[in-house]
Amino acid sequence: MTKAQIKFFQALSRQKYRKEYNAYLVEGYKNAKEWLQADCRISHIAASATWIADNRALIAAHPEATLIAAEDFELEKISALQTAQEVVLVVESPAQDTILPATGAWSLLLEKVQDPGNMGTIIRTADWFGISTIICSPDCVEVYNPKVVQATMGSLLRVRILEMELQDFLAQNQAPLYAACLSGEDIRNVQQPEPGIIAMGNESRGLSAGLLEAASHKITIPSRGRAESLNVSVATGIICAALTLQS
Amino acid sequence: MTKAQIKFFQALSRQKYRKEYNAYLVEGYKNAKEWLQADCRISHIAASATWIADNRALIAAHPEATLIAAEDFELEKISALQTAQEVVLVVESPAQDTILPATGAWSLLLEKVQDPGNMGTIIRTADWFGISTIICSPDCVEVYNPKVVQATMGSLLRVRILEMELQDFLAQNQAPLYAACLSGEDIRNVQQPEPGIIAMGNESRGLSAGLLEAASHKITIPSRGRAESLNVSVATGIICAALTLQS
CATH class of the missing domain: 3.40.1280.10 (SPOUT methyltransferase, trefoil knot domain)
Incomplete structure (x- = not known):
């Protein structure tokens, strides 16, 4: 990973930069799969070489994303969680929702x-x-x-x-x-x-x-x-x- | 706090030493109060000078405990939680319980x-x-x-x-x-x-x-x-x- 990329991921662990860049982090195998299968814009996928090799179909569904093969020490640097994960996504935040809940629903x-x-x-x-x-x-x-x-x-x-x-x-x-x-x-x-x-x-x-x-x-x-x-x-x-x- | 005291508290953040010393840590204002009011043996109370001044009655109920006035940087060192607390207790673990639950109860x-x-x-x-x-x-x-x-x-x-x-x-x-x-x-x-x-x-x-x-x-x-x-x-x-x- 480049220094700039590491800095960008690290910035997103802070609310201030999430607002500024309009993006957030999604970490870990299970969550990454959920997000990659959903209808959302993903700007970066940083992952171990193993994860990348095992998840080609998921990656192919997101041609808009920059794919980064990251070393373990880099994943540790960019993780915002206590235990570093094998994959970290940068996801574009959706527009602020303003529609009130439907009546008759909980x-x-x-x-x-x-x-x-x-x-x-x-x-x-x-x-x-x-x-x-x-x-x-x-x-x-x-x-x-x-x-x-x-x-x-x-x-x-x-x-x-x-x-x-x-x-x-x-x-x-x-x-x-x-x-x-x-x-x-x-x-x-x-x-x-x-x-x-x-x-x-x-x-x-x-x-x-x-x-x-x-x-x-x-x-x-x-x-x-x-x-x-x-x-x-x-x-x-x-x-x-x-x-x-x-x- | 002495170096040995700091080492003792820090050791108790690990299961191995909790078993060895038969003791565990209780941190924070609310929890410390619960434990000091309960019927349990407390070996050490490390707390800020303010906490000690404000909780004389609670402390008096535990003459068996060594009372340590700790500086903020010391409390930070001995805390096992992400945010250091103003008071940390060392509590004796109760004997392993072996009595099966009563029938008729959940x-x-x-x-x-x-x-x-x-x-x-x-x-x-x-x-x-x-x-x-x-x-x-x-x-x-x-x-x-x-x-x-x-x-x-x-x-x-x-x-x-x-x-x-x-x-x-x-x-x-x-x-x-x-x-x-x-x-x-x-x-x-x-x-x-x-x-x-x-x-x-x-x-x-x-x-x-x-x-x-x-x-x-x-x-x-x-x-x-x-x-x-x-x-x-x-x-x-x-x-x-x-x-x-x-x-």
Whole structure:
């Protein structure tokens, strides 16, 4: 790899440069396959000679991409993850999405979710339950963070991410808003819910007072033990299962 | 801190030395508070002068502990986490637990769960649902790994961890065994389940054939979308909610 190429990949581990170059990194065998098979523009493929030899068909589908045979030490240099992977892609970010979710469908709304692993896992969970839109407050961790991308396991390609101020979203929203908190209605008692927005909050503080006030339903996962709270991605999964599998 | 103290703390970031010294690290404000309030033997407290000044009562409850006022650069050296914390404890590991779970209660069984974040989150989830025993195969990530401890948020103090060969456990187990897989019975159809063991498998491969054969029930979370699978800690949360909240 040239010095300039290494610098370019390394820059994309930072949000500032992802915005500037309008691109993000996708790392690892499984994820690279998902992205190369999807309909997205890939500008660079840096990979080990073995990976390149084994994946000619995937590479052939992306004539727009610069292909770079990289040495192990170079892959280590450009990886943004703790363990370097055999393949790293540079993918063009899609245009900012602004279309509001369809009425009659389930969506997720996330307020200040900070941990990249949680964000990625929530995107993957949404994809499992057929939730096609996630509204993120601007202070959520950016979804093109390499650790988020990694944790989505390809689901980032199938779930629309709408980044917008939540008060703007709520001002336009007509659908029921189900807000997760520690003192709401038992999720088991929410029978045949009308599809709407499931709102989940920050890892330590939960949803803000404003969000809870705007909610049509406050909902809670009953506890039988002594943990103070659940991890936000686990709570999201339990609530999505409880509500969306009814309809 | 003395060089020897720094070396001791650093050694405990490795499993080999945790076994040798029979001790593990607990880092950060919230976790330190949980551990200092619990009934456990603490051999060292290394903390910033501010933390020490603010937490005299907690410290007083542990006269057995060596108290070390540490500089920021020292805390950075001894931290096993990505971000150094203001307080790091050395806690004596409890004796290996060998008591099998009570019949009539829900337990979890984990086979080769590898990711420390997942393991910690699963322990926290078990605590939320009042599941007091987790059986771990010996090839699971060790629960005293600093990242596991961090993710449990104190629940490691309240959930018993039984590390044993799963075939030995299964040979003695009389309770129903609910095994998570991608082609089992829809969890919504498991009505009024008899409390038993919920078995969850490795992040990429799921449960082994042997475990699935031993299961009295194979269970599945229905999918509405296109993700290949769910994160194992999210799946554990959904299954625990679906089964244990019925009884």
